[in-house]
Amino acid sequence: MKRSFDYRVRSLMLPGLKRYILVILVSICAIVFGVLWLLDKHPVLRIQKFLHEVVSDTAAVLPSKVNGIIAISVGSICLLGAMVRITQTLLGAYLPEDREAIPDVLYRRRYLERGPKVVVVGGGTGLSNLLNGLKRYSNNLTAIVTVGDDGGSSGRLRQELGVLPPGDIRNCITALADQDKIVTELFRYRFSSGEGLEGHSFGNLFITALCAVTGGDIIQATRTASRVLNSCGQVLPSTLSSLTLTAEYTDGSKVIGESSIIEMGKRIRAITCEPSQPEAVAEAVEAIMEAELIVLGPGSLYTSIIPNLLVPGIVSAIREAQARKIYICNVMTQPGETTGYSVGDHVEALLAHAGPVKTSAGRLLHSVLVNDSEGGRENEVRYDPEKVKELGLTVLRRPLTSATALSHHDSTRLARAIIMWLFRTGRTRTARVRSGTAPKPKLKPADPKDSGLLKPEVGTNSKEVASSTNATL
Numbered sequence: 001m002k003r004s005f006d007y008r009v010r011s012l013m014l015p016g017l018k019r020y021i022l023v024i025l026v027s028i029c030a031i032v033f034g035v036l037w038l039l040d041k042h043p044v045l046r047i048q049k050f051l052h053e054v055v056s057d058t059a060a061v062l063p064s065k066v067n068g069i070i071a072i073s074v075g076s077i078c079l080l081g082a083m084v085r086i087t088q089t090l091l092g093a094y095l096p097e098d099r100e101a102i103p104d105v106l107y108r109r110r111y112l113e114r115g116p117k118v119v120v121v122g123g124g125t126g127l128s129n130l131l132n133g134l135k136r137y138s139n140n141l142t143a144i145v146t147v148g149d150d151g152g153s154s155g156r157l158r159q160e161l162g163v164l165p166p167g168d169i170r171n172c173i174t175a176l177a178d179q180d181k182i183v184t185e186l187f188r189y190r191f192s193s194g195e196g197l198e199g200h201s202f203g204n205l206f207i208t209a210l211c212a213v214t215g216g217d218i219i220q221a222t223r224t225a226s227r228v229l230n231s232c233g234q235v236l237p238s239t240l241s242s243l244t245l246t247a248e249y250t251d252g253s254k255v256i257g258e259s260s261i262i263e264m265g266k267r268i269r270a271i272t273c274e275p276s277q278p279e280a281v282a283e284a285v286e287a288i289m290e291a292e293l294i295v296l297g298p299g300s301l302y303t304s305i306i307p308n309l310l311v312p313g314i315v316s317a318i319r320e321a322q323a324r325k326i327y328i329c330n331v332m333t334q335p336g337e338t339t340g341y342s343v344g345d346h347v348e349a350l351l352a353h354a355g356p357v358k359t360s361a362g363r364l365l366h367s368v369l370v371n372d373s374e375g376g377r378e379n380e381v382r383y384d385p386e387k388v389k390e391l392g393l394t395v396l397r398r399p400l401t402s403a404t405a406l407s408h409h410d411s412t413r414l415a416r417a418i419i420m421w422l423f424r425t426g427r428t429r430t431a432r433v434r435s436g437t438a439p440k441p442k443l444k445p446a447d448p449k450d451s452g453l454l455k456p457e458v459g460t461n462s463k464e465v466a467s468s469t470n471a472t473l
Contacts, residue, residue, distance in 0.1 A: 112139040112232065116422060119144060119291040119323070121238075121308050123168040126299030126330070128175035129408065131233075133415025135176055141233030142287040143172040144314065146307040148243040148273065151259030153190070153200045163208050164218050164242060168304075169235050170203035173222065177229035184229055219283065236287065238308040241278035245307060247271055258303050262336035271302050271353060273310045280313025288317040293422045296365070297328040298409055301338050301346055306353045315354050319362045324422055326367045327393075328414070331400065332379045332407050343370055343395075344387030351391065365393055369417060371409070372397040396421055 036043040059067050115138025120130055123146040134141055145168040149155060154165035170187060177184045187203035203225075210221035222235050245258045249266040261268070288294060297305050309315050318325065327350060329343050338346065347368055354364045370383055388395055398417040402410040 109139070112137070115140055116292045116419070117287075117290055118142070118293045118295065118422075119287050120295045121305065121314070121318075122146070122297050122299040123149075123304035123307070124299040125171065126297060126304065126328075126408070127168070128171040129411045130295070130298060130328070130414055131172055131175040133411035133413075134418070135232050136412075137415060137419045139232040141176065142284070142291070143176070143233065143235045144238050144284045144287070144308060145169055145172060145235065146243070146304055147237045147239060147241075148245045148258045148303065148307045150244070150257050153204045155259060156200070157204060157208050158242065161208060161212075162242075163211050163216075164237055164240065166204045166207040166211075166218075167201070169218075169222055169237065170201060170207055170225075172235040173226050173229055173231050174203065176226070176231040176233050176235070178231070187225075187229060219281070234283075234287070236281055236284045238284055238314050239278040239280055239311045241275055243278060243307060243310070244274045245271055245303065246274065247302065258307075261303055262334070265336045265339075267339075268302050268337065268349075271306050271310070273307060278311050280311045280317070285313050285317045288314070288321050288323075291321055291323040293418070294318055294321060294323045294325045295328060295418065296326070296350065298330050298414075300334055301330070301341075301349060303337065306350065309350065309354050312355075315364070319354075319364055321362070324367075324425065325363065325365045326369055326396070326418065326421070327365050328369045328409070328418075329371070330381055331371045331373075331409060332377070333381055335379075338381075342382040342384040342387065343368060344384045344391065346381070347388060347391050347393060367394040367396050367421070369396045369398065369400070369414075369421075371400040373399040373401040377407075 033043050036046075062070075112135075117140040118134060118138055119142045120127060120134070121144045127143060127145065131141065131143055147164045147168075149165035149167055150158060152167065154167035157163055158165045174184050174187050177187075187201075187206065189202045191197040191200050191202070207218075207221055207225050210224050211218050214220040214224070218237060218240065225231075226235065244256060245261065246254055246256050247261040247264070247268050248254050248270045249264060250269050251266060253264070253266070255261060255264055261271075299305050327347060329346050330338070333339055333341050341349075347365070351364060368388060371381075383397075385395065396417070398413070400409045400413050400417065401407075402413065404410070
C-alpha cells in the first residue's frame with residue numbers, strides 16, 4: 001500500500017538517537033546560514049568558492065593524470081564497497097546467519113546447474129539415501145516414487161483422507177533439501193503422542209494439507225513443499241492413481257496390500273496392482289525422456305521399485321529414453337521379500353515385471369551396480385556373475401558401504417560411483433545420440449512366441465556383454 005508523504009515524514013521522526021542528531025545538525029546549519037544571510041555574506045557563494053579553492057590547491061600538488069587515476073580508484077572502491085554492503089544487507093534479510101558464504105553458494109549453484117540430468121526410480125529409504133548423495137553433483141534431479149504404500153502414517157492418511165501416500169514423497173523432498181535449514185528437521189519430526197497425531201510425520205501432514213489447499217493437486221503440493229525446504233530437483237509420483245498391490249507367491253497364494261506382503265515370509269512370484277493399467281504422470285515421462293542417466297533403486301524390490309514398473313507409461317519411457325540405465329542392487333536381502341535372493345534374482349524380477357521386449361522398444365537396463373565391500377554377513381545379496389551375464393547386463397562392482405553404513409549403501413560412495421560411471425561411459429555418448437550424429441542402438445527382435453517374462457535383454461554392444469564381469473570406471 002502506498003503511504004502518504006506525511007506518513008513517510010512522520011516515520012522518519014520516530015524515536016532514535018541518529019535521527020535526533022541529524023535534526024540537531026540540520027538545525028545548526030539553518031541557524032548559521034540565517035546569520036550569514038543577515039550579514040549579507042551569501043553562504044552558498046562562499047561555500048562554492050571555498051570548495052573550488054580546496055580542489056584547485058589539492059590538484060596542484062600532483063600531476064593531472066595522477067589525480068585522475070586517484071579519483072577514479074577512490075570512486076571505484078567506494079562504489080564497489082557500497083554495492084557489496086547493499087547486497088549483503090538485502091540478502092541478509094533472507095538468509096540465516098550460519099549459512100555458507102554467498103560466493104560459495106553462487107559457485108556451487110552454478111556448478112550443480114550444469115550437472116547431468118538424472119532420474120531415479122523407486123521409493124523408501126534407499127531412494128532418499130541415494131538422492132542425498134547425488135545432490136552434491138547435480139541440481140537436475142528427478143525422483144519418481146511409488147504410491148502403493150498403505151501402512152504407517154501414509155497408510156492412515158490414505159485411508160482416512162483419500163490422498164496419495166505422501167511418505168516416499170516427503171522422504172525424497174527432505175533428502176534433496178538444504179541441510180542447513182531447521183525446516184528440514186521439522187519435516188522429519190514424527191509425533192510420539194497425541195490422540196490422532198501419534199505416529200504421524202509432520203511432513204506427511206504438511207503435504208496432505210497442501211494437497212487439500214491446491215484442490216487435490218499432489219504435484220503442486222509437492223512443488224510447494226520443495227520450495228519451502230529449498231530442495232534441488234523435483235519429486236514426482238509415478239501415477240496419480242491410488243495403487244493397491246497384490247503379491248502372488250510361488251505356492252499359489254495371494255495377499256493384498258503392500259504392508260502385508262512381507263508378513264507372509266514366502267517367495268514372491270509376481271506383483272500386480274489395481275488398477276491394472278495406471279496412467280503415468282506426464283511430467284515423470286517427460287523427465288525420463290530428457291534424462292542422461294536413469295537409476296532404478298536401491299530399495300525394496302517388490303514394494304518400492306517394481307510398483308513403478310507396473311505403470312505402462314513409465315516402462316515405455318525408460319525403454320525409449322536414450323539415457324544410460326543402471327540398477328543398484330541392495331546390499332542386504334530383505335526378510336520376507338527377497339530372502340535368499342542373488343543379484344541375478346533381483347535383475348530377473350525387474351525384467352520379468354517390465355514386460356516383454358518389443359521390436360520398437362529399447363533396453364530397460366544397461367548395467368547393474370553391485371557392492372564389493374568385504375563383509376561375509378549372512379544376509380548379504382550374493383553375487384552370481386554367470387546369471388547376470390546371461391541376462392545381458394554389464395556389472396559394476398564397487399565398495400559401497402562404510403563403517404557407518406554396513407547394512408546399506410553409503411550415500412557418498414554410491415553417488416560417486418554412479419556419476420563416475422556415467423561420465424566415463426555414457427554422458428558424451430548420450431549427447432551424440434540425441435543430436436543425431438551417432439546411430440541408434442540395434443535391438444534384437446523379440447520372439448513373438450516368448451511371453452517375455454523371463455527373457456534376457458540383449459545388450460546393444462557385444463563387447464559390453466562380453467566384459468560384463470570386468471566393467472570398470
